[in-house]
Structures are given as C-alpha cells and as structure tokens.
Amino acid sequence: MATKGIQSRNRQEVTARILAAAERVFAEFGYAGASISRIAAQAGIPKSNVVYYFETKELLYRRVVGEIFDIWRAAADSITVDNDPIQALGDYIDTKLDLARTRPYGSKVWANEIIQRAPIVQDYLEDELRSWTEDRIVVIEAWIARGQIRPISARHLLYAIWATTQHYADFTHQITTLNEGVELTNRQWDETKSAVKDLLLRGVEKHGGV
Amino acid sequence: MATKGIQSRNRQEVTARILAAAERVFAEFGYAGASISRIAAQAGIPKSNVVYYFETKELLYRRVVGEIFDIWRAAADSITVDNDPIQALGDYIDTKLDLARTRPYGSKVWANEIIQRAPIVQDYLEDELRSWTEDRIVVIEAWIARGQIRPISARHLLYAIWATTQHYADFTHQITTLNEGVELTNRQWDETKSAVKDLLLRGVEKHGGV
DNA sequence: AAAAATGTTGACCGATCGTGCAGAAATCAT
C-alpha cells in the first residue's frame, strides 16, 4: 500500500497529533463527553492506535493538562523582584492574553477540570500550583514593601489576572456572540490587552492620576 | 405502605428537588458526565421519576440554565443611569460575589456550557444576553459622557467584572486548595469583596488618588 | 364507591463507552 497520505510515520509526530486532537476534544466535550473514538477521528487514526500510545483515557488527559500547566507557568517568568512591577505585570497580562488566543483549548480543559473539583489533577494543585503561587505572592509583597506599588492584596490581584485573562479563552464563544457573531480582530485583541491592563493595573500603580 | 420518609408529596416539591440535584450534578460532572440516574440518586428518587417530570435530559438542563440566567440578570438591577456609578458597580460586584458563594453550581453549569460553545442554550446568548449587555454598556457610556467616571471600555469592564466574580464560584476548588485546603471564612469573603472592588473600581473612579 | 387522572416504579432496549487482545503490517537488527 502507498503511504497513507495524512498519516505520519514516526512516534513523535503521531503522539503530537493525538495530543492536539485530545486538547481540542476534551475542551469541547468535557472529560466524560470526550470519547477516545472522537479524539481518534479528530486525529485521523483508529481508536486502537490512540490507546496504543497513551494506554488509557486518563493518562492521555493528564498529559494534556500537564502541557498547558507548563506553558502557563512559563508565562509568569517576568514576575520577579528585580523587574519593574507595572512592566512585569503588564507583560504577564499580555502573554496570558496571547495564550488565550493561541491556545484556548488548553485553558478550557483546565477550567473544566477545576470546575469539576480536579478529580484527575489534584496533585498538580497541591504540589506545583501552591508553591508557584506563594512564590509570586512573595514577589508582589516585596514590591509593596519597597513602596513600588500600592498595598493591594497580592493574592486577589493574581486571581483577578487569572480570571480576566482566562475569561477571554474560556468564554470565547460568549464574547464572539456578543461581538455580532464574528471573532475578535487583531485590532480588537490589541484593544483588549490595553483595556485589561488599564483596568487591572490602575488599581496597582502608586501614582495613578486621572 | 407507609409514607416514604424523604419522599415528598406534591409536584412542586419534587421538581424543586430535582432541579437542585441537577444543578449540582451538571456542575460537577458536565453535561455528558451527568447521568439521569446520578441526578435521581442525588434527589433521592428513581430515575424514571426524573424522566416523568422533565421528559429528557436536555429539557431538564435548559431549565437549570434558565434559572441561573434569570438570577444573574436580576443581580444587575443596580446598573441604571440615575444611580451613582461606583456605588452601583460596587453593589453589582457584591451581589455577584454573594451569588458565587451561595449558588456556585449554577455558575459552573453556565461556564461549562459556554466553554463547550453553548450547544444547548445558544438562543439565550443571541436573544437575551446580547440585548441585556448592550443596555448595560449604554448606561456605562452615559456615565462616561456625563463625566462621572473615567473613559474606560464599558464592554471590557463588564467582562472583567463577570470574569473576576465568577472566578470565585467556578474556581472555588482551586482557591480552596490555595487556602491550605479550607473553605474561605466569612472574613475572607469580606476581604475578597473589598479587594475585588478596590482592584476593579480604582480604574474606573475619576478622582482615584493614591 | 366507581371512574378518571396523576404520580411512581422496575424491567428492558439499542447505542456507545473504555479497554483487552490477537494478529497483521511495517520497521529494524543481524
């Protein structure tokens, strides 16, 4: 038989396509609603082949969640004591909004998992997310102690940034519907970045005038 | 046979219990993962009885979504041109955070539905949510035209309020985990309200000083 | 009290689910 067109030849390529298909299907149908056969169809391969590479649905799901978690963690690299607070937080918001646009499915998978009380990835929360969050809170509070920003609640500032940026990924469909049914343009995404930074960081700046 | 203990006698009581059980189960397992038998078990009645009152899973689901939508809509009653902007928006945030605490399951059902591109309630979005949103934007822009608040983006302000307040409902599990595994106390909920209003409304106030 | 209407329930159906498994096909090692 001739080479099968779409079908790729090596392990890495196939697993990558399965992971991409799984991220999308898990996002659009939830964990329970995402059947292996639907993921396989999305990837263009038989169901059994998905199982061959990932063994179980749960293991495949954990790989998808782990990927998006790592990406988000890297997005906060700018939040360190030595960077300028407004610049660093602004970069963080920009990066997360870029991710909301380019990787919306991963954000949705994460949201689904947390909404359902993290039945699969609770260990992620308790190990990695907890210490990661505490580290960032320490940085923000150091900024406050130095008098670089207003004494806001570091924790709630982080939550507000997460909530707002991820909203543009998780609720894309609602936002599109309220945008007369068409996806946001490049210009509108730029306006979104400006508006979010304006709204969230004006409460943080020390000398924010009118 | 003697009366069956938990089992109630009239239509209204049974349907109310089914709706409450369904809201919870739909939130915790998603639409696909929420089986009728699990909803029935949560309500303490046989599966067939759920079907008797609501006919299909989809019709039951629409009733649940419709309920939470009506509640949210009522929460924005304070947003009118004649009210003080900061007071009105602050009340809206307070009310939505109260709802995040008292009706978290409804918020989660809504989030799940939008994440999955509103396969069931798209008509809600296009009919009711769209006009409702435009009305509120008109009010906020009237405040700006009158010079009562800074010229921020009304639309993105609404989105930020939605995102942040609903985050405390949808991501309760994550917030609890980051709170050493214990639910927020009354005091912490009060702090949340203050922090959210401080962060979001300082960017709105016209004469927000340091 | 008889009849009608309403409420309740367990048994059952076809479809789909996740997964195990045997064997075919392809690739690699010698």
Added chain:
DNA sequence: ATGATTTCTGCACGATCGGTCAACATTTTT
C-alpha cells in the same frame, strides 16, 4: 534473507447511557 521488535488495527467484552413502557399506587373527580 530471516528473525526480533515495534507499530497498527479490527473485533469482542462488560458496563453504562438516555429513553420507553407497562404495571402499580395514589389522589382527584364525579
């Protein structure tokens, strides 16, 4: 070229799903 290893796939399984239905219980109407 031949055997070993890896990759790929169709089939079968027990379980669970949403929904139907007929029988039974209760309440309401006459």
